[in-house]
Amino acid sequence: MRLKFWGTRGSIPVPGKTTIKYGGNTPCIQIIFNSGEVIIIDAGSGIRELGKEIIKNEYPKEFSLIITHTHWDHIQGIPFFLPLFDPKFSVNILSAKKENSNISNIIEGQINQYFFPISSSHLEAKITYKEIEELIPVKFNKSSITPVSVNHSKGTFGFKIIEDNKTIIYMTDNEIEYDALNGHIDIETLRIQNNSLIEFCKGADYLIHDCMYNFNDHKKGWGHSNHIALAVFAHLAEVNNLILFHYNPDYNDTIIDEILSDTIHKLNQLNSSVTCEASFEGMIL
Numbered sequence: 001m002r003l004k005f006w007g008t009r010g011s012i013p014v015p016g017k018t019t020i021k022y023g024g025n026t027p028c029i030q031i032i033f034n035s036g037e038v039i040i041i042d043a044g045s046g047i048r049e050l051g052k053e054i055i056k057n058e059y060p061k062e063f064s065l066i067i068t069h070t071h072w073d074h075i076q077g078i079p080f081f082l083p084l085f086d087p088k089f090s091v092n093i094l095s096a097k098k099e100n101s102n103i104s105n106i107i108e109g110q111i112n113q114y115f116f117p118i119s120s121s122h123l124e125a126k127i128t129y130k131e132i133e134e135l136i137p138v139k140f141n142k143s144s145i146t147p148v149s150v151n152h153s154k155g156t157f158g159f160k161i162i163e164d165n166k167t168i169i170y171m172t173d174n175e176i177e178y179d180a181l182n183g184h185i186d187i188e189t190l191r192i193q194n195n196s197l198i199e200f201c202k203g204a205d206y207l208i209h210d211c212m213y214n215f216n217d218h219k220k221g222w223g224h225s226n227h228i229a230l231a232v233f234a235h236l237a238e239v240n241n242l243i244l245f246h247y248n249p250d251y252n253d254t255i256i257d258e259i260l261s262d263t264i265h266k267l268n269q270l271n272s273s274v275t276c277e278a279s280f281e282g283m284i285l
Helices: 047-056 103-109 187-193 195-201 227-237 253-269
Strands: 002-007 028-032 038-041 062-066 090-096 126-132 138-140 143-149 157-163 166-171 206-210 241-245 275-278
Touching: 002 047, 028 047, 038 047, 090 103, 103 126, 157 195, 166 195, 187 195, 187 227, 195 227, 206 227, 227 241, 227 253, 241 253, 253 275
Parallel strands: 038 062, 062 090, 090 126, 166 206, 206 241, 241 275
Antiparallel strands: 002 028, 028 038, 138 143, 143 157, 157 166
């Protein structure tokens, strides 16, 4: 399979000359399986350019859009996603079950007169909605995507994507918990408090994970991780490659460069075999 990043930023888009290297669009990734099936995960502002690409080129006319959770930075690109307005396309939208609402109301609720100049009646694609459940794999031909609940708002999923012998974990918006001793992370409490997710990620080829904060800026209880805790988590999970993702909108390219360097330094201190890269718009795995 091939995975491409169309948006790597958290919270709000931040276009400008200081975010050119890593990008300013909010989360969206595209997966093309070896079978040719196309899966999109998250519909942040990055999905706008992907939609133009899909319209322009010979993409399958049916594909799935999986939403990790419906915070606005993960769905704000939907009103600008051109395939939804084209009757030639069939789009399957998958997400966790919502209390007191459903995914269709949330998605289409953005497209009404209070937020947008047209209504959801203009969505001419054939759209189907499906609720997915934790740890029950969604099958795609010879591939699968398995949801897992993460430490963020209720109803937020991370995903294990498997095709052939390749495994990718997409875990945006997850707070790695730990105790701090004298200003340092206690590795054993981190292992205990995050054990189920560490095991879920165990041995993956790639771990794409929330890296919203540096260590000093970390806000406990906000549902996001810092880069030092993430380095320890990736090391304990014995993943092959760590990909930093979901950057703080206040961080420019220089700060992300520093976060990447510090993360690699921490992995080296741990004598870890994990390699680390920072995701950027257009990056392909």
